[in-house]
Amino acid sequence: MAESLAGVPSLAERAQQILHAVCQTVGLDHGGAELLRLRSNAVYKLKEPIIVRIATAPTAAERLPAVLAVTRWLDQHGFPTVRPADHVADQPVMCTGVAVTFWDYVPCNDVPSTTSELGRLLRDLHAFPAPPIALRHLDDPLASVRANLQQHPESLTPSERDWLSHHITDLTEQWKQLPFVGPPTLVHGDAWIDNLFRHRDGHVILGDWDSVALGPREWDLIHSYHGQARFGLSQHEVDAFATAYGYDLRAWPGYQTLQRIRDLYAIGIHIRNAHGDPFSHQELQRRMRSLTEGTTDRWYMKPT
Template sequence: MTASLSDGRSTRDRLRAVLGQACAEVGLDATGAELIRFVNNAVFRLARHPVVVRIVLTPGLRHRADNVVNAAQLLSDYGVPAVELLPDVRQPLHIGEHSATFWQEVPDTGDEPTAVELADLLRQMHEIPVEDASLPEWNPIDDLRRRIRDAEGWDPDDVEFLLRRCDDVETRLAEVRYELPPGVVHGDAHLGNLITTPGGTVLCDFDTTCVGPREWDLVPIAVGQLRFHHTVNKHEILAEAYGFDVTRWDGFPVLREVRELKLTAAVLPIARSNPNIRSELRRRLRSVRVGDTFTRWVPYR
């Protein structure tokens, strides 16, 4: 039976069924697996193998599984420190409407990654020749529309508002002129997508890795500084270490709006399945609706 996300209360049990089937097909044991993240993907840490399994949550984003495989292989080819796919396993693996990828678990020291480390990793990534990258072109509005249209039992008026906002931002985005050359960009470059290991810090989460404007990889930390309760100015540190302050560039306001739309709409496909996110989603929607750029947000849990 295909595991569906239509029944919110049973979603996690259904995802465990998908996990069990996926693991069985590649010879792994899913017994005792721990769900460690449930926002954009369901991420499980296996108890009986040093393996992490990521399951795409919504049918509209299944294409991302192919993208993360291509991105991981590209980063490995160019020696960019990053999490690695489990070898000798056909990936991605499609189970009904879901897609799974399998990753070698890396030892996490628990130390918080720094903006300087992120800048270094981004420079390495951005230097990969774009002609060698079998990756999609940057199209953040298409990604947003997919998420919004997969909204799970949410207010239709909010959904229609967000789709109209996408149309408006897409028009303005087409007029932006970039200062940096295009490159291979991570697509969601914040400190939560770094892992500190005994051998150094590595990148993870390549769902939106693509070829696009390098400026986009500097936007998440800048927006995070503006929207979240950061006591340290991580944006200032990143800008100095990378050598470019994206907030001083005239295209930043448009890219900020794209980022904030993404930070708001990202969880719409699981809004019913994960009740912990609903109050924060409502807060963010209110901010976007009235053009409030000052209210502080808190991370989705």
Template sequence: MRETALTPGGFDESEMQQVLKRGCEAVGLDSSNARLLRGHTNAVVLLEKEQVVVKIARRGSSIDDVTRTATFVRWLMASDFPTAPLHPVDQPVIIDGHAITFWTYLPQPEEPIAAAQLAQPLHALHSLPTPPVALPNHDNFAAIRRSLAAITCLPRQSLLFLNELTERLESQLRAVQFTMPQGVIQGDPQHRNALHTSDGRAVLCDWDTVAVGQPEWDLITVEVHCRRFGHGQQHYDAFADAYGWDVTRWRGYRPLAVTRELQMITTNARKVRHAPWSLKEIERRVEGLRRQDEHLQWNIL
């Protein structure tokens, strides 16, 4: 039996279009001129006529998780925090068990957010008081192990190596003392998870990974993206100067950086069924970890 081709979010084309149409109708928006913006995880669609972005959570996503994220972002907005704003409708909207959120569209110039522009909103995030919504505790290794258990695209020896590396890193990080107090973290701050505003500021977006955890994780994420995706050392140095602390000088930098890279690799490997073209890059990254090649440039997936 031939498998139906999947579109962003794990939906087939006709189902995604129906969920989009019905979700927009529920809040009085016109979906007739929609354009896909992103789709490796969730289906993110721009309504051209409305200048609203619609995010359809990936098939199987928890409605409670999406509801919590929307509640958290409303709190950020009420606190005048630099976040991409929710569109002013009651949300999330639930269509056939799929959660949909709506966001004000922020037109973007060609140049992406620079790492240094992430520093101010991240510092503000890490300084927030306890929010009035219960956030999950950030757990790197639980996420990595869930992905490892679901990977079917890699050979046995690669999976054995990744599992052994996970055990080794977890043991190393137990002995590391974190410098910063726990608090709210974005979980995946990077150049593509922030947006320009019309007045030249940067705002954070994509809050699916928000949690309570160590701010060092957010800072490591920025450093890994600068190093692995060719932005360069100066790009990262400008971020560290603007934030006021350089995570690469911290004793726990190396094991946490490799943990971040491992999570990125295993997450993408788990999704290969929906993006088979990514397998070659994933295998290249795994081999780079095996060689302990800290400077191997990665291609964006």
């Protein structure tokens, strides 16, 4: 991998600075804030039951109004989604050039969410009509990886950049030929089990709508199958997901191609964060090595 992390400001330190500034702006107490996640967003829980999401993507300010609008619309229509904390401020809030959103905290219990529950929620989501909101169309799922590679070439070696550029081009063309079933629908875009929260009253709630779009439902489904290939989901969990959704993507002729596309998609965030986050730096090395060598190594969502 290219340069070391020496002298590069930490993403966590930068996020902490933004948290302090934005909380002062909107009148919230940031004391004792707990960092829950640092990946595509820095996610904090405040002492007050509020979640603060600090976006790291440069395009966040453009897409977040639609994200907020969709979650409000789904909530109004009875879909179990996280809800914007609209009493805090007009959203998104811009702070030192970074887009920040505020969400109602979901008090959770210790019972894990299941892939069966995720399958049922996605089945319900895909049955919704398109909302009356201007949403992006998912016609190029590797666009963010391509952009991150162009903006952060230092995260990879020249040979890795060449390999990745070639495969992005090849798989983008293959995406256009995939035999998707049915018209585009409302898709979550990052329909992974970790984005499903169990409220302490027992019901489950779907969060992290940053990638919401109109697109093929197969994109939402592939995440769980990819979870077995890379992130430790079991055969039983994937079978349960397919049963609950009512369709097994493994029978679809585009399945293997979509798995390869999902593989490339999963490295984009680590290209962007590699020089400010030690975990992303390490995970990018792991994933690129696995891709270039053609192995099925286990990947990780967070430090182990």
